[in-house]
Structures are given as C-alpha cells and as structure tokens.
Amino acid sequence: MELATRVQSLTPSSTLAISAKAKVLKEQGKDVIGLGVGEPDFNTPAFINEAAIHAIHDGKTKYTPASGLVELKKAIAHKLEKDNGLSYGTDQIIITNGAKHALYTLFQVILNQEDEVIIPAPYWVSYPEQVKLAQGNPVFVQGLEENDFKITPEQLEKAITNKTKALIINSPSNPTGMMYHQSELKKLAEVCLKHDVLIISDEIYEKLIYTADEHISVASISSEIKENTVVINGVSKSHAMTGWRIGYAAGPAKLIKAMSDHASHATSNPNSIAQYAALAAYQSDEDPTVEMRKIFKDRLDTFFNLLAEIPGIHCKKPKGAFYLFPNVKEAARAAGYVTVDEWAEALLEEENVALVPGSGFGAPDNVRLSYATSKEVLIDAANRIKRFVNKQTAKAN
Incomplete structure (x- = not known):
C-alpha cells in the first residue's frame, strides 16, 4: 500500500535522529554526552505531582x-x-x-x-x-x-x-x-x-x-x-x-x-x-523557574565561555531558552569536512558528543547544543569538542 503523499514529504526530526544514534552508541557501552535534548533536566515540582496523585484518587479519570x-x-x-x-x-x-x-x-x-x-x-x-x-x-x-x-x-x-x-x-x-x-x-x-x-x-x-x-x-x-x-x-x-x-x-x-x-x-x-x-x-504562587533560571544561566555562562575558546567556532550569546547555536563552518572546513553535518557526525563517532546539525533548523553552518544537563557534563563536552577540533585540524593540515 502506498503511503499518503503528505507523509512521504515529511523530513524526519533531526533532533530525534541524533538522539537515536546516541542511544545506539550508549547501548554499545560508549560514554556518550547527549546535547540534543529539548527539555529541562529537572523533575516536575513535588506539589504538581501530588496534585496528579490526588486527582487519581479522587476519580478524576x-x-x-x-x-x-x-x-x-x-x-x-x-x-x-x-x-x-x-x-x-x-x-x-x-x-x-x-x-x-x-x-x-x-x-x-x-x-x-x-x-x-x-x-x-x-x-x-x-x-x-x-x-x-x-x-x-x-x-x-x-x-x-x-x-x-x-x-x-x-x-x-x-x-x-x-x-x-x-x-x-x-x-x-x-x-x-x-x-x-x-x-x-x-x-x-x-x-x-x-x-x-x-x-x-x-x-x-x-x-x-x-x-x-x-x-x-x-x-x-x-x-x-x-x-x-x-x-x-x-x-x-x-x-x-x-x-x-x-x-x-x-x-x-x-x-x-x-x-x-x-x-x-x-x-x-x-x-x-x-x-x-x-x-x-x-x-500556585510557587515559581519553579526561579531556581531553573539561576542554574541555566550559570551553565550558559560556563559553556559559552568554553566554546568561545575553540578555534573556528563562533557563537552569539543567547538571551533565553537552553540552547547554544554556534556557527562551526570554519572549524568544519579547517578539519577537511565539506558540510557541518559531516563534522557533527564525526564528532559523535570520535568523541561521543551528540549535538544537532543546524541543517534541520534551516541554518546549515550552525549546530544546536542543549545545556539542559549538569555543568560537569558541559565542561567535559567542551573539552571533547576542543580536542576533536584541534586533532582534526592538525590532521587535515
């Protein structure tokens, strides 16, 4: 049976694709750092969970x-x-x-x-x-x-x-x-x-x-x-x-x-x-984003500064959300890659850092990195990316 044309024209989600590939590598025992996730790495506040439990017990189903x-x-x-x-x-x-x-x-x-x-x-x-x-x-x-x-x-x-x-x-x-x-x-x-x-x-x-x-x-x-x-x-x-x-x-x-x-x-x-x-x-009068904003800002400042030190990576500092969207075209070209997508794939394979190529967002020279993970993981990721860039650039030259 032939599928509907509207479904055949869809482009698979690049964020889900990179997450799937990272998951496969993790299952193979690789120490993968995933920076593709689009969700806060915080638990839902307890008072909200309790309200859901009460709703279940009260038969609001x-x-x-x-x-x-x-x-x-x-x-x-x-x-x-x-x-x-x-x-x-x-x-x-x-x-x-x-x-x-x-x-x-x-x-x-x-x-x-x-x-x-x-x-x-x-x-x-x-x-x-x-x-x-x-x-x-x-x-x-x-x-x-x-x-x-x-x-x-x-x-x-x-x-x-x-x-x-x-x-x-x-x-x-x-x-x-x-x-x-x-x-x-x-x-x-x-x-x-x-x-x-x-x-x-x-x-x-x-x-x-x-x-x-x-x-x-x-x-x-x-x-x-x-x-x-x-x-x-x-x-x-x-x-x-x-x-x-x-x-x-x-x-x-x-x-x-x-x-x-x-x-x-x-x-x-x-x-x-x-x-x-x-x-x-x-x-509720409780605002869970107060603490989230404080933690996200600290991560943003740390991760942004570390990426700024890497040759060929240029980034505008974002004002909100929890993503960095650096232009890595120069780093990719210096390392001998024709496209940023190829560069991102090699980074995943060689340093086990999963990020999302910007081509899926209409910006093929960029990549999206989520900082919705711990600061320690972000520091490790930045070090791996820097090592990858330096190694690939040296090899290409």
Whole structure:
C-alpha cells in the first residue's frame, strides 16, 4: 500500500535522529554526552505531582471537554493577565496535548491547500513539517546572524504573497535563544495587519530568560494586534512537565472554536490527570523557574565561555531558552569536512558528543547544543569538542 503523499514529504526530526544514534552508541557501552535534548533536566515540582496523585484518587479519570477543563482555562486566563497583560475569556482558550499539538491543530483549521506560512529561519524543526501536514507551504525567511537571527519588517513584506496565511514568531527562540524586542515585534505585527496575515506567537520559552530583557507577547502591544494573534504556550518548559503534554492556545474565539471542534474528533480531550497537574502548576504562587533560571544561566555562562575558546567556532550569546547555536563552518572546513553535518557526525563517532546539525533548523553552518544537563557534563563536552577540533585540524593540515 502506498503511503499518503503528505507523509512521504515529511523530513524526519533531526533532533530525534541524533538522539537515536546516541542511544545506539550508549547501548554499545560508549560514554556518550547527549546535547540534543529539548527539555529541562529537572523533575516536575513535588506539589504538581501530588496534585496528579490526588486527582487519581479522587476519580478524576473521565472525559473532560474536548477543549479542556474550564478551571484550567480560568487559571491560564489569570496567568496571561498577570504575566502578559492579556485578557481572554474561556471561549478564547483551548487546552491541548502539549504546545506542539496546539500548533498542529491551528494549522489544520486555518490552512487550505498551498496556503503559505512564513517561517523565520533558523526555526524549530516541526514548524515546516506541521505546515506540510496541513497541505500548506512553508516559506522561509532567513534571519541573519548579525541581526541575532531575527527577521526584519522589510524581509517579511517581501515574502508575503496573496497566498500568505500566517507568520510564526518564536521568542525566545528554539534553536537560537534570541528574543525580539517590543519595537521589533510591533513593526512585524503592523506588516501582518496591513496584509491580513495571522500572527502565531510561540512563547513556550518565555520564563527562561537570563538577561535584563523582558519577554513581550506580541499580542499585548495593541488590541488590534491581539485580535490578529494566536498565543501558543504550555507547562513543558516553565514547570519541567514535558512528558505531561499540556499546552494551550489563546486567540480569537472563532479560531479557538474551530480548534476545539477539530480536537473533539482527533483526541477527544487532553489527559485529565495531566490537566489537574497543570491546574496546580498555574494556581500556585510557587515559581519553579526561579531556581531553573539561576542554574541555566550559570551553565550558559560556563559553556559559552568554553566554546568561545575553540578555534573556528563562533557563537552569539543567547538571551533565553537552553540552547547554544554556534556557527562551526570554519572549524568544519579547517578539519577537511565539506558540510557541518559531516563534522557533527564525526564528532559523535570520535568523541561521543551528540549535538544537532543546524541543517534541520534551516541554518546549515550552525549546530544546536542543549545545556539542559549538569555543568560537569558541559565542561567535559567542551573539552571533547576542543580536542576533536584541534586533532582534526592538525590532521587535515
């Protein structure tokens, strides 16, 4: 039986591919350092786990509304008001099986065949694949490294056609860790308003910022922009709840209803116990990211400084998330490799350091390294990368 063309066109996840290869090497007894992971290396806070246990004992194991528990929607509405200055009713919020599912469902309800979605590059690997699954066309606009990988209003305007349906904004960004300032967001949003282009604002890393820069939700800039924006977020990164799979979308009621109708046939509802865990997370005054931010910043400073000492590796210091996205083209060429992908594969085979080639993110000269692991492991990884670079460069020359 021949598979559907929409599935045949998918590009496998580069992050999952590198993780699978690293796992095979570990099973062979190799001392592999994996820097491809996209999740905090912290346990879910105990009070959230306890809330889930209580929900189980209380029999809260039945179907919930397809769009999620009303209590959880109210808690998220309160969070959006408090943190982002945004006011939403419960009919403007849908709970989903992770933020990824919120994005997937949104694309399913807004895209017709060959509709275009503008995706700034570097980008998270799933954006273009989800657009393709909805029979849309991803249109890439390259954010230049000298502009912190961010796109400009002029680039956006040039990319818009009569088929353009939406623009994705991811700030702080995966994979670069860079952020858009309010003035930059305002200018991009004005272009979108001018051309009736929906803004999809992925804010999953909003709590993980390590500078004085403040996270700004583009929807908070004006009421007009808010009506043209869908905010995507969830508890995965902010509360170390990646496996619980609870995310949400907030936006115009018409879009949220369409997403809810779609979800009713796709998933019935998000996991009930996970929803009660997320409810505890949002209702609590405890902020687990305070400690996470402190630890992540220490790791970032250490790892960034060590990588900066390696010949041929150049990196912009990120402001948020938990990734470094250095340009390693010079190091790869000096070592005799034609592509960065080949360089990354050789690094894994020779020094057992697994990182993700930037080609999967639309930036073939870069690699993504996650610092969601201990500082000791990061120091070891930096030493291995330095040894590899020096050895390969010497061999090539």
